[in-house]
Amino acid sequence: MERRTLIVLLGGIAALMVAMGIGRFAFTPILPMMIDHHLLSAAGAGYLAxxxxxxxxxxxxxxxxVQVRSRSMLLFSGLIVCIATTWGMGLFHSLDAWLVLRFLSGLASAIVFVIASSIVLDRLSALQAGIFYGGVGAGILLTGLSVPLLARNSDWTEVWKGLGLISLILGLAAWYSLRERHIVTQTLSPSHDHAHHSSAFRRVLICLMISYGFEGLGYIVTGTYLVAFAKSVxxxxxxxxxxxxxxxIAATPSCVGWSMLASRWGKKWTLTVAMLLQSIGIAIPVLIPSSTAVFAGAILFGVTFMGITTLSVAFAKDLYPKNNRKIIGLLTTFFGLGQIIxxxxxxxxxxxxxxxLTALIGAAFIVFLGALSLPLGIGRTDQQLKQAK
Structure with missing residues (x-):
């Protein structure tokens, strides 16, 4: 791997750790502490999420x-907001303030995810892209290890502030690595003529967006309440x-593994298998409430959720290679819509x-529907498009 490619890859991983692993998902392991301090109910946690x-x-x-003129400055702004809102969660003690901070954090994390992806994917192979998206898992692992250390005095405010400082260090490294002067965008080969197959391309993309929207709707219930549920059983x-x-731990290497499977099975079937496994992982802990089931569900959730993102983004990028940022943004929009609901x-x-029970079984069923929508909706259309290229 070239030195510049390695710098971009590491910078991208750091960006995802800040925006996703900490900015988005640190709330999950901190939530039980906030509930124990009677700061939030389950419904209040849902409003914040x-x-x-x-x-x-x-x-x-x-x-x-929008037309982005400077990706590096937009990335810098997104990272700064992610860092500030993580730190700020420990400064305020009202639901109204937290709602604003979590909203701004979500806004910034989407910007960082889409812009960092568009910068990094210009330089990486499919396997290297799997390593890049493993940054989300690495960030989750970091929060899982950091929260108990930062919470030794049971002070949830110090946990948020400590994670804010960690985000600051990682964020500076990410921006330095991904500044435009480091990036030499690869020249894309002339795109294939999609005019003759535009309806087929749209069909595949629509099915992919529906599936990814179901994934956002289903997985996020586990992503929000898994840790709180674990304490209850x-x-x-x-x-x-x-x-x-x-x-x-399960998420960090998973994207590479799913990318390797996709090269053999194809993205449609690999995505279907990943979503079926995730639906099983969501259901197991509530159907068999025990520590073992919680651990099994956590591993299955970690193994699948970022792999599904990696494969969905790669699938869409294969369909429209010249509209990298917009296609990623469109997919992420459907995903985000599911996450709100x-x-x-x-x-x-x-x-x-x-x-x-009802919430998690419902989430498992939604992800199951998303898995079925891919083979049933796409059918053989993806194979026909591949043969036409």
Missing amino acids: SSNYLGYLIGAFVLTL SNIPNIASISWILVG GPLIGGLLISENGSY
């Missing part, structure tokens, strides 16, 4: 509409942190029923 995902949706959607000390660490419904179901 949905506020974050509303910001994510708006950020992704806006990027499909086991007396193992630090099971909340242990389960989240397992998610990170999921925590709201999940939080209300948990609060009303006093149980996680």
Whole structure:
């Protein structure tokens, strides 16, 4: 691997750790502490999660509409907001302030995800892209390890501030590595003529967006409540942190593995298998409530959720290689729409029923529907397009 490519890859990983692993997902292992301090109910946690995902949706959607003049400055702005909002969660003690901060964090994380992806994917092979998206898993692993260390005095505010400082270090490294002067965009070969197959391309893309939207709706319920649920079924000390660490450990190398499988099975079937496995992983802990089931669910969730993102983005990029940023933004918009709805419904179901069963089984069913929508919706269209190229 060339030195510049390595710098860009490491910078991209650091950016995803800040925006996704910490900015988006640190809320999950900190949530039980905030609930224990009677700062939030399950419904309140759902409002905060949905506020974050509303910001994510708006950020992704806006990027499909605007012309970006300086990717590096936009990336820098997104990283700064991610860092500031993570630190700020520990400064304020009201739901209204937290709603604003989580919204801004979601907005910034979408910008960082889309812009960093568009910069980094210009230089990487499919296998290297899997390593890049493993940055989300690495960030989750980092939060899982950091939260117990930062929470030694049971002070949730110090956890947010500590993660803010970690984000600052990683964010500076990311921006330095991904500044435009480091990037030499590869020249794309002339695009294939899609005019004769435009309806087929649209069909595949629409099915992919529907599937990815279902994934956003289903997976985020587990992504929000997994750790809190783990505490409700086991007396193992630090099971909340242990389960989240397992998610990170499983997620970090998963994107590479799924990319390798996709080269053999094709992206459609690999995505289908990944989503089926995830639906099983979401359902297992509530159907068999035990520490073992929680750990198994955490591993299956970690193994699949970023692999599904990697494969979905790569699939769309194969369809429209010249519209890299806009296609990623469009997919992320549908994903973000699902993410807004999921925590709201999940939080209300948990609060009303006093149980996680209905919310998590519903989430598993939604992901299952997303898995079926790919082979049933696309059919053999993807094979026909491949033969036509």
